[in-house]
Amino acid sequence: MATTTAAVTLTSDLLSDNMSVSASTTCMKAGTTADGLDQMEYGYLDLPTGDEYDLIATTPTATKASKLYLKNHSTDETYYIAVTQNAQAIGKLYGGDWMFIPADFHDAAGDIAITASGGTNKICYALFHEGTVLVTT
């Protein structure tokens, strides 16, 4: 079984006592406890301003599991990328920000789209998924 593990540690001093949360998960195929995600895409791109782009061109179905990591590697903190899913705004990743979500590519319109602001943003992404087949030319 392929094994993909994602861990996070959150710390904050916004509360009266410091908060620290750690979590780890093994990314499994949908509805199973014994078989891990076995496909992935990994890339590092320049994202120019002016247009919205689909980050993920393929469309796994709703019955499949996916995990998407996306980081804005821009070093200018005023630069950001706006992230949408199926035209619904999710939020903005400023330079240095990352996100990790269980992306639900539930239909053909459910792709993750991104738009750069401030200048050309540099992004890194990784999609861990299952069940994608190539499209014939």
Add this chain to the structure above:
Amino acid sequence: MATTATISISSDIASGFGGISETMTLTQAGNLVDIDSTTGFQIRKLSADSVVDLVTMANELVEPKDSVAAKIYIRNIGYKGVIDKSVGVTIGVNAEPIGKLYGGDWMVMPLTCIDADDITATPATDDTVVIEYVMFYEEA
């Protein structure tokens, strides 16, 4: 200290993939000032397969600023020590499903904090499941 989030991903799907390890400091939009507000760490027990608001933006006591640099952490922690990775809870924004958190799964994502963009949770079954979450945002 500030508010930080560190992610570590390892995978043997593709040989040669060296993994990912990145830390971000949660700052306000467009500058390096630390983010200044939080919902605090919360849990929500769900026992029905119907949609509920985890975060209702308009009801936050400290009003979040719209369309800036908010982030949320959410995790499906199962129930009473039992984590079922075969069923999940769909997390949504303004009725748009973002994805399903199976038992033990977590997510960190940016938010708009616009009033309409509430964070929702919809369990796949009526088996009891607990969601933990914390939102960090800028005060309006």
